[in-house]
Amino acid sequence: MNKLINSFLVVLVLLFTSAKAQENTEGEPTDSTGKQRSFKLGIYVGSYFANKYTAGSYDGYGFDLDGKRITTFENSMMYEKIVNQYGGGYGQVDQIAQALGVASTADWTFTKDDMPTNMRYTPSFLFGLQCRYSVDNKNAISLNLNAAKLSLSGNFTMTTRPPSGSTQINNSIQTFGIKGGEQRLMIQIGYNRILGNNEKANLFVEGGINMTYSQFDKNEILINNLYIDLLEFYDYQGIQAGYTRKPRGMGFGAYGGVGVNITMSEKFTVQLMYSPSYEGIKIGDNPKLKWQHSIGLRAYYNF
Numbered sequence: 001m002n003k004l005i006n007s008f009l010v011v012l013v014l015l016f017t018s019a020k021a022q023e024n025t026e027g028e029p030t031d032s033t034g035k036q037r038s039f040k041l042g043i044y045v046g047s048y049f050a051n052k053y054t055a056g057s058y059d060g061y062g063f064d065l066d067g068k069r070i071t072t073f074e075n076s077m078m079y080e081k082i083v084n085q086y087g088g089g090y091g092q093v094d095q096i097a098q099a100l101g102v103a104s105t106a107d108w109t110f111t112k113d114d115m116p117t118n119m120r121y122t123p124s125f126l127f128g129l130q131c132r133y134s135v136d137n138k139n140a141i142s143l144n145l146n147a148a149k150l151s152l153s154g155n156f157t158m159t160t161r162p163p164s165g166s167t168q169i170n171n172s173i174q175t176f177g178i179k180g181g182e183q184r185l186m187i188q189i190g191y192n193r194i195l196g197n198n199e200k201a202n203l204f205v206e207g208g209i210n211m212t213y214s215q216f217d218k219n220e221i222l223i224n225n226l227y228i229d230l231l232e233f234y235d236y237q238g239i240q241a242g243y244t245r246k247p248r249g250m251g252f253g254a255y256g257g258v259g260v261n262i263t264m265s266e267k268f269t270v271q272l273m274y275s276p277s278y279e280g281i282k283i284g285d286n287p288k289l290k291w292q293h294s295i296g297l298r299a300y301y302n303f
Contacts, residue, residue, distance in 0.1 A: 038303075039134075039302075040131070040134070040140075040300035040303065042131075042269075042298055042300035043127070043130065044127065044130050044144065044297070045125070045297055046295055046296015047126060048123065048148045048150075048292065049123050050121040050148075050150055052120055053281075053288065054283050055119040055120055057069070057283050058154070058179075058180030059119050059154070059178075060077060061115070062230055062231075063216070063244055063245060064244065064245075065244060067246075067247050069284055069285045073112040077219070077230040077231075078156070078221070078230065081230060082110050082223075087110075088105050095226060096108060096226070099223045100174070101160075101224075102163070108159065108161070109159045110158050114158055119180065120153065121152050124151065125148065126147070127146065127147055129145045130300065138193055138195075140193075141189075143187075144187070144189075145185070145186070145187055145188075146185070147184065148186075149181070150181065150182040150183070151179065152179065152180035152182070153177060153180075156178055157175050158173075159171050159174075160172045176222060177221065178221045179219070179221075181218040183217050184215075185212070186211070186212050186279070187210070187213075188208055188255050188277075190255065191208055193206070199263065200262060201260055201262045201263070202260070203261070204259055204261040204271065204273075205258050206257040206258075206275075207254065209253075210252070210254055210277050210278070211250060211251070211252055214283055215247075215283075216248065216283050231244050247283045249287075251280025253279045254277070256277075257273050258275075260272045268300065269300040271300070274294075275295070275296075277293075279291075
């Protein structure tokens with residue numbers, strides 16, 4: 001991700017240098033943003049790079065019906081699903097053995113050491129509505145509403161015994177995938193300042209407060225062709241009773257940004273930018289402020 005951010009900053013410098021080369025040849029000062037309009041409304045499209053700190057909330061331990069983090073292996077959602085519900089623990093058909101291609105429950109094992117430890121977010125799209133009120137040619141107050149749907153992935157293992165009569169001696173360790181999903185909505189209120197006096201393009205900086213609403217969306221595993229929803233739970237008779245409570249909450253922090261402000265015409269302005277944010281993600285029992293990063297493009301319509 002650092003390489004991507006460095007490349008993005010190089011693009012910003014090149015754009016700024018190109019714009020400077022097109023300055024008024026008479027050397028007279030020019031308006032930094034062209035003819036100003038007080039109110040601008042626009043959209044944002046970019047990429048969002050989530051901090052891995054909360055990724056561990058999707059490691060298969062899960063949350064109870066009160067939304068509290070489960071900390072013991074025997075009470076975890078993966079143990080409940082793999083060993084009890086799908087593994088014949090309640091006297092039903094052992095679907096795990098079928099998915100693994102072994103004869104019975106005695107031919108496979110799933111222990112605490114098999115639990116996922118490498119959960120990671122993947123970069124996601126970030127979309128938003130952007131509002132900006134210009135106080136003068138260089139200073140503005142901004143209100144942004146951005147949303148992202150995040151995906152996570154990792155791996156867990158299971159061990160199978162060799163079939164009876166097989167020439168294989170040692171047990172086999174098989175690796176399977178676990179996935180998660182999360183939704184985030186970011187509300188930003190801040191200050192935006194244009195740097196420079198070029199008619200077409202100038203650097204800008206911004207900063208302000210950030211409020212992030214986050215919601216645990218999904219958690220699932222796939223054992224060969226057997227799909228298991230970890231949020232679904234059953235009663236003592238094996239009948240689906242609903243879903244576990246999905247942790248959610250609002251966290252507070254701050255954000256910043258740097259980029260190039262380009263005046264396309266009297267009506268349209270675009271901003272190419274890099275934005276770090278110090279966000280509190282209210283998922284799990286111990287939420288902390290952590291850095292997240294995004295790069296993207298804003299397009300404003302000037303009213």
